[in-house]
Amino acid sequence: MKQVNVGILGATGAVGQEMIKILEERNFPVASLRPIASARSAGSKIMFRGQECTIVEASDDAFEGLDIVLGAAENDIAERFAPSIVKAGAVFVDNSSAFRLDPNVPLVIPEINPEDVKWHKGIISNPNCTTIVTLVAINALAKESPIETIIASSYQAVSGAGKGGIDELNNEVKALSEGKHLEPKVFQYQIAYNIIPQIGGEAFEGYTSEEMKMQNEGRKILHLPEMKVSCTCARVPVIRSHSVSVVLRTKEKISVERAKELIANAPGCKLVDDLKNKVYPMPLDTSDQDIVYVGRIREDLTDERGLNLWCCGDQVRKGAATNTIQIAELLLK
Incomplete structure (x- = not known):
């Protein structure tokens, strides 16, 4: 797999922290990791593959240069920044429920309907956990x-x-x-x-x-x-x-x-x-x-x-x- 620049929107929450752990476990081809969170967390450091990554404040400009953004934030945050993520040229894989029932957004479980990824328009939704x-x-x-x-x-x-x-x-x-x-x-x-x-x-x-x-x-x-x-x-x-x-x-x-x-x-x-x-x-x-x-x-x-x-x-x-x-x-x- 080619190396890609990855962002995590909501990186300091429970799911965001788990994403960081699993990116390491699965040896995901991360060229660079950009943790993105609220202004309260901006400037703090998190560890990824033994190196410090600085948390960036969520803003319309925070997604420039990224290839994939993993969403681990609430609905309102996902809805607020989705247009900026798509405009920046990244694909937004979102864990919130904001886009799950949108007919223009694939809703995917890889073991079941991986083919649906092909028709995404910049956003792919992750289903409810249950x-x-x-x-x-x-x-x-x-x-x-x-x-x-x-x-x-x-x-x-x-x-x-x-x-x-x-x-x-x-x-x-x-x-x-x-x-x-x-x-x-x-x-x-x-x-x-x-x-x-x-x-x-x-x-x-x-x-x-x-x-x-x-x-x-x-x-x-x-x-x-x-x-x-x-x-x-x-x-x-x-x-x-x-x-x-x-x-x-x-x-x-x-x-x-x-x-x-x-x-x-x-x-x-x-x-x-x-x-x-x-x-x-x-x-x-x-x-x-x-x-x-x-x-x-x-x-x-x-x-x-x-x-x-x-x-x-x-x-x-x-x-x-x-x-x-x-x-x-x-x-x-």
Whole structure:
């Protein structure tokens, strides 16, 4: 691969920091790295491949000379600087949700629809983390027979809310062990020893914005515009790695044995399925790596064309930073 100049918009956040780590891990051909962040961080130093890189303040001129900009900032920042990035001649691979449903912007999971990168117009969007974990798990089934419906329940780690979510869980556990109470700041309610069945605000008929992403993004990524998804997203007191329970119905019946064979050979997946020996995907096993573990595969007892499965994946890595860098790798190919 040719050497390219890379910028990271939002370099000081949790996903931006993970991107820096993964660029090193994957030996991405970086000629120069330009970390870009707010004025508060500008001038500070970060390490990349043993050398100091100075953080540059985000501005319209901050992207000149870059080939690829990895987006690790919030929607408003991504929307604010996207025109400047494209004008500078760089390709913006954005992790925010700002452009995901834009019909002129590819929404890509490299294991599923890498060909969509080809029609970008300067911006490529990275999907929602739960969508990525779920679709990587079921893509091989969708290729075998189109998926008609999905019923999903996600159990999402506190790190999905950034470093503040991790700190809040740890601080609450410590305070409660000492008989104290801390007023929650990151989450709506205490997250320690609790489950909060709401992520995002209401978006459609009682479904939250997070819940609608799996249908809206899934249709675009899988090229299944009629696929219907009913999703419930809950925040759970787990540090890292999202888990998803999936019930899906395919156009043609897929047996459990065939489903296991397909998933075992699917890119980005690992079959972890031996109930008798208590072997199944768990967040502790899937954290800090990029493979989606899939198990508990069984027939749906309410639908003869249905399958149940359970999957886990690291939402900071594969669900955000790694998938973004994999898209950048596609650009270089």
